[in-house]
Amino acid sequence: xxxxRSPIYLQIADQIKNDIVSGAxxxxxxxxxxxxxxxxxxxxxxxAAKGFAQLVDEGVLYKKRGIGMFVSPNARDxxxxxxxxxxxxxxxxxxxxxxxxxxxxxxxxxxxxxEYGDA
Amino acid sequence: xxxSTVAQTALGVRAENLTVRFGGVPALDRLDLRLAxxxxxxxxxxxxxxxxxxxxxxxxxxxxxxxxxxxxxxxLGTPMPPYENAVVTSRVCxxxxxxxxxxxxxxRQVLGLAAxxxxxxxxxxxxxxxxxxxxxxxxxxxxxxxxxxxxxxxxLGLASRAPLTIFDETYLGMDVPSRNVFxxxxxxxxxxxxxxxxxxxxxxxxxxxxxxxVVILDNGRLVTQSPVDALRGRGAAMVGPAALVDKFxxxxxxxxxxxxxxxxxxxxxxxxxxxxRAEAAASGLEIGLVGLQDxxxxxxxxxxxxxxR
Numbered sequence: 001x002x003x004x005r006s007p008i009y010l011q012i013a014d015q016i017k018n019d020i021v022s023g024a025x026x027x028x029x030x031x032x033x034x035x036x037x038x039x040x041x042x043x044x045x046x047x048a049a050k051g052f053a054q055l056v057d058e059g060v061l062y063k064k065r066g067i068g069m070f071v072s073p074n075a076r077d078x079x080x081x082x083x084x085x086x087x088x089x090x091x092x093x094x095x096x097x098x099x100x101x102x103x104x105x106x107x108x109x110x111x112x113x114x115e116y117g118d119a
Numbered sequence: 120x121x122x123s124t125v126a127q128t129a130l131g132v133r134a135e136n137l138t139v140r141f142g143g144v145p146a147l148d149r150l151d152l153r154l155a156x157x158x159x160x161x162x163x164x165x166x167x168x169x170x171x172x173x174x175x176x177x178x179x180x181x182x183x184x185x186x187x188x189x190x191x192x193x194x195l196g197t198p199m200p201p202y203e204n205a206v207v208t209s210r211v212c213x214x215x216x217x218x219x220x221x222x223x224x225x226x227r228q229v230l231g232l233a234a235x236x237x238x239x240x241x242x243x244x245x246x247x248x249x250x251x252x253x254x255x256x257x258x259x260x261x262x263x264x265x266x267x268x269x270x271x272x273x274x275l276g277l278a279s280r281a282p283l284t285i286f287d288e289t290y291l292g293m294d295v296p297s298r299n300v301f302x303x304x305x306x307x308x309x310x311x312x313x314x315x316x317x318x319x320x321x322x323x324x325x326x327x328x329x330x331x332x333v334v335i336l337d338n339g340r341l342v343t344q345s346p347v348d349a350l351r352g353r354g355a356a357m358v359g360p361a362a363l364v365d366k367f368x369x370x371x372x373x374x375x376x377x378x379x380x381x382x383x384x385x386x387x388x389x390x391x392x393x394x395x396r397a398e399a400a401a402s403g404l405e406i407g408l409v410g411l412q413d414x415x416x417x418x419x420x421x422x423x424x425x426x427x428r
Contacts, residue, residue, distance in 0.1 A: 002328060004410035007348040035310040042302055043328040044159055045310055047348060 001041060008043060012051030017060060020075050021083070027073050031061060128239075129156035129315045130193045130210060130283040132177060136186030139172050139339075146172040148339035149186065154315060156192050156282075159305075159329055161347065162319040164336035165419050170319045171215070173336070174287045177317075178213035179204060193282040209238055212281035214272040214289045222261040226254060226271060230278075237279040244308065245278035251300055265292040273301050277308050285317040302329060324412045337419045347411070354409030354417070355391050357399070358384045367399050374417035386417050 002008050019025040031037075034052055038045040052069060055061040060075045072078070099109050132154035139147040147169045154160050164170045175181045176188050179201030189198035190207050201207040220229055226249070234240045249256060252270035254263070263271065269292035276284050290298050306329065309316060318326055327333075327347060335342040343350075354374070357364050361383040371387035378384075386409055399406055409417075 004324065004327065004351060004412065005408040006352045008328060008351065009348055038310065039303065039306055041328075042299075042306065044331045044347075045306070046158065046331045047328070050348070 002043070008047050009050035009054060012037070012041075012043075012048060013054045013058075013060075016051070016055060017079055020060065020071055021079050023076070025071050027071050027075060029071050030067075031069050031071065033068055128193060128280075128282050128312055130195070131156040131191045131315065132283070133189045133191060133198065134173075134176075134186070135189075137173075137176065137183050137188055138185035139169075139176060139181065140184050145339050147176070147183075150336075150339065150341055152334065152341060152344065154317065154334070155332065156315050157313050158331040159309065159316040159318065161323075161326060161330040161333040162285075162317050162336070163321065163323055163333055163415060163419075164342075165321055168336040168419065169339040170336055171287055172339075174213055174215075174285045174317070174319055177201060177283070177285060178211050179208040180213065190283065209236060210281055211283045211285070212237070212276055212279040213285045213287060214276040215287045216269070216272075216289055216291055220260045220268070220271070223259060225257055225259050226263070227256045229260065229271070229275070230256075233275050233279060237281065239280040239282070239312075241278050241280055244280075245274055248274040248277060248304060251304070252297060266294055266297060269293045270297055270301075273304070277304055280308075280312050280314065283315045283317070285319065287319045288321075298325070302326075305329070323415045324410075327411050335415065335418055342418050350414060351411055352408060353390060354386060354388055354411075354414035356384060356386050356407045356409055357404055358382065358407075359404040363402060363404055367395070367404055374414075375420065386413075388414070388418075 002011050016025065016031065020027075025031065031052075032040065034045050034049045037043075037052075038048045041048075052061065056063060056069070059072055059078060061069045062072050063069050095109070096106070099106060132152070134150050134152040137147050137150040137152070138145060150169075150173070162170050162173065172181070176183055177190070182202045187200055190201050190211065191198040193210060195206065195210075199207055201211060224232075230242075230245055230249075233245075234242060249271075252267070252274065254267050254271050254274065260268065260271075269289055272289045273286070273293075276286055276289065290301050293301065305316070318330065320326055330347045332344065333347045333350065334344045357368055359382065361378065361381055364383040364385055368385045368387055371389040373385050373387055375386040376383065391406065396406055
């Protein structure tokens, strides 16, 4: 579930961000409480709280006093814009480097992208 | 979890120059340590590192030979040593693997005794946990399997709701499903009544996500104390040409090194910032992250001959 090689609070934050980007968590939807989250994933509540606090700082979640935490109305756009900026550098460029190293012609890669994208 | 509830239900620990010797050999060697109240601490170390001795001193089972331990908070007024001090020891619950139980007594009687000794005892929780672990209340302790005995220890530890609760390898006798029941019950009850919990173990990977802080002991000394999340990602392995590895490893604490011909591999402790990573990668050095369990193994491994960290 969690990787032992990076701080768990960051992994929690990333997981929730992924759920928001994929649409599994809708905007203005309430997220689990820290204690529920801690119990569900069997982690320390303070660690869960730190992950949630990070998301509040980034504007991805907001707090309603005494009720809980919710997904910010613009969270999905915010995250998608942020990820789009890094998409070519983080995802496409390494793929091209790997293709070149393996001797896979770029036109095959492009063709695969077209076919996979249309499927 | 508010600070006021933590202040009421949690105890802090301060050890200063704490030394315990067995036949002249130090089991704890001038240990300086603080455990913040209200957190779940992992007490990690290999067998014989001093974990159980420390736990016994904290619970007042044993007097230090030198230095002292003070327990603080939860309505104690002033910090006080636990040894021969009923006010402290009734609030500190140590559960050891042996169980410290009277063999001839039935389970029900053991619970009754705990109820009379523990000021924060929760009988309802005890009954519920006994059920979940399927420990028969009418059976004598001597008739319980090792797993059920361990489970009874866990029930006593949790239902005591002691402001300082120490589980010293208690759960080793339990099978995996029962250990998971223990971890779930611990987190649930800790959320309800925040208190100071110490889990002593050498099985780092299994409990690491439950912890907030870790204390690592080796040979009776403190190796490191840190928030557990800060240790994740702090270990790195560098592999490459020996001269290059030496150049980059120079600024870090080297935990282990290995050489094969011109290639060298080192495990280091430290924060590798992205700039350094990029520079290392550009010059042909491979850098990999080291997981918590591996880091623990390196931190407590016997040092190379004539070279003590």
